[in-house]
């Protein structure tokens with residue numbers, strides 16, 4: 190999807206240096222005075238005066254805090270401290286913290302968004318997984334923060350940072366696109382339908398099921414377009430395109446407030462910033478925005 194620019198939260202320039210994660214000696218050596226600590230305010234990004242991500246030194250980390258190894262930059266280690274508390278579903282996260290986060294995100298460069306997004310997902314996972322899901326015993330950070338191990342010798346389960354796949358799809362019928370709005374969206378904002386992939390489903394099946402559940406439309410010819418990591422808390426958005434068999438809609442109002450077919454002209458005008466129509470498009474931080482750009486260009 191090179192035609193449409195980079196998606197937010199992807200493209201981190203940090204070297205993930207996987208070989209160092211499982212090498213305790215090299216990892217310890219990286220925790221030097223020159224090592225960098227990403228300064229977070231809870232889970233919100235800390236910004237310097239020039240709106241770049243704020244970095245401190247490892248010595249600034251709270252005592253007893255678990256440290257995750259984010260990767261290498263210029264040969265030096267970059268770390269982040271696990272906060273005392275993680276997030277819950279963003280819909281229920283403290284509103285003030287989310288307002289602070291979104292205000293900061295709007296000021297940040299693409300490179301910083303990618304570093305922050307990955308770090309946020311990772312430290313949030315640690316904060317929410319301090320106990321073993323198998324036996325309930327405490328867990329300990331391992332492999333530089335890319336694993337947690339149960340401390341119970343009888344269990345010794347290994348746990349890995351989660352990524353939850355979500356399909357998000359442009360559904361097309363005779364040149365028009367189906368877009369819906371959730372009740373929490375600002376007025377007139379519509380976006381692509383989306384939903385979590387369930388156990389036992391291929392991406393194509395998840396797309397077809399979600400579209401049928403939410404809008405009552407059968408789809409075919411599902412194809413992959415592009416993806417985006419979404420750090421609230423840790424989704425992988427899988428952008429797809431599908432063809433609808435028919436245009437009749439049966440909306441599940443528990444999921445969507447409204448859904449309509451929009452013409453290419455309506456979408457092009459809204460994407461160009463025209464706010465006089467019945468549609469306001471998603472912000473550029475969301476993959477839905479990039480999917481619409483891709484569709485208009487194809």
Ligand SMILES: [Zn+2]
Nearest residue numbers: 321324339344
């Ligand atoms: Zn266990």
